[in-house]
Amino acid sequence: xxxxxxxxxxxxxxxxxxxxxxxxxxxxxxxxxxxxxxxxxxxxxxxxxxxxxxxxxxxxxxxxxxxxxxxxxxxxxxxxxxxxxxxxxxxxxxxxxxxxxxxxxxxxxxxxxxxxxxxxxxxxxxxxxxxxxxxxxxxxxxxxxxxxxxxxxxxxxxxxxxxxxxxxxxxxxxxxxxxxxxxxxxxxxxxxxxxxxxxxxxxxxxxx
Numbered sequence: 389x390x391x392x393x394x395x396x397x398x399x400x401x402x403x404x405x406x407x408x409x410x411x412x413x414x415x416x417x418x419x420x421x422x423x424x425x426x427x428x429x430x431x432x433x434x435x436x437x438x439x440x441x442x443x444x445x446x447x448x449x450x451x452x453x454x455x456x457x458x459x460x461x462x463x464x465x466x467x468x469x470x471x472x473x474x475x476x477x478x479x480x481x482x483x484x485x486x487x488x489x490x491x492x493x494x495x496x497x498x499x500x501x502x503x504x505x506x507x508x509x510x511x512x513x514x515x516x517x518x519x520x521x522x523x524x525x526x527x528x529x530x531x532x533x534x535x536x537x538x539x540x541x542x543x544x545x546x547x548x549x550x551x552x553x554x555x556x557x558x559x560x561x562x563x564x565x566x567x568x569x570x571x572x573x574x575x576x577x578x579x580x581x582x583x584x585x586x587x588x589x590x591x592x593x594x595x596x
Contacts (some may be wrong), residue, residue: 397432400536404431405570406462408438411522411581416442418583419516423488426512428505429477429495433459433470434569439491440468449473449480466558477505482512489518494534494573496523496541506551510586518554519584521548525562527578533562534573543580555584 396403408416412435419425427436432455436448440463448470450456456472463470473480478501490509497505513519523543524535526595536542545560560582567573 391452393431393450394454397452397455397458401571402432402462403570403572404434405568405573406432406434406437407569408435409522409560409569410565411579412493412520413438414456415518415520415583419444419489424486425489425491426482426487426509427491427493427572428480428482428509429492430459431455433462435491435493436470437462437466437468440470441466445471446500447471447473449475449477449482452475456551459568478499480505480508482508485514487517488514489520492519492521494523496543502543503551506548509567510552510554513586515586517586518531519552519582519586521580521582521584523580525578525580527562527564531576531578533567533575533577536575546582548580548582552584554586556587557582557584559583562563 419577423444425439425444425446427448430436430448430450433448436446440446448459453474456474460472525544526539528535528542562580565577565579567575567577
């Protein structure tokens with residue numbers, strides 16, 4: 389059965405471009421070379437392939453086999469290795485405590501599923517592991533640069549803090565930015581940007 393995302397990713401072009409997300413690129417210097425990284429909802433591979441090119445061991449997970457086939461092609465053109473996993477986020481269970489970093493870039497989910505996926509993501513991090521997150525906020529509904537049109541699928545700081553109670557955030561902030569990520573992410577946008585580090589249970593801190 390062809391999914392909405394399979395249809396979106398069909399074609400030679402990359403709908404969100406082939407360059408990495410700007411927030412991810414800005415924070416990737418914090419990662420130790422050779423880190424084991426999981427990118428959830430990776431799509432066509434722009435972030436995972438870039439991370440692999442920086443010397444990391446990257447797994448790209450997505451529900452679209454079409455998107456991940458393009459990710460593998462992109463990896464081949466850049467001469468890097470990329471592991472891909474086709475799975476539904478509702479069912480996907482990453483290995484607990486296995487990853488030095490997780491990437492969640494514009495992965496928007498309905499509230500009950502969002503909380504479950506985020507709990508599994510947190511559990512997949514090693515102690516001290518990093519989560520690099522960018523998502524649209526409800527203010528994005530005023531803009532036409534991309535993202536869901538349902539406010540329930542958009543994220544605010546308090547929601548993310550609740551979903552990741554073991555992470556200390558520095559920062560976790562809302563911003564207005566200018567997106568330039570392929571044809572589907574263009575123009576002024578309202579986003580939430582976060583960098584979280586896993587501590588022991590109950591040690592999460594609410595940095596701004």
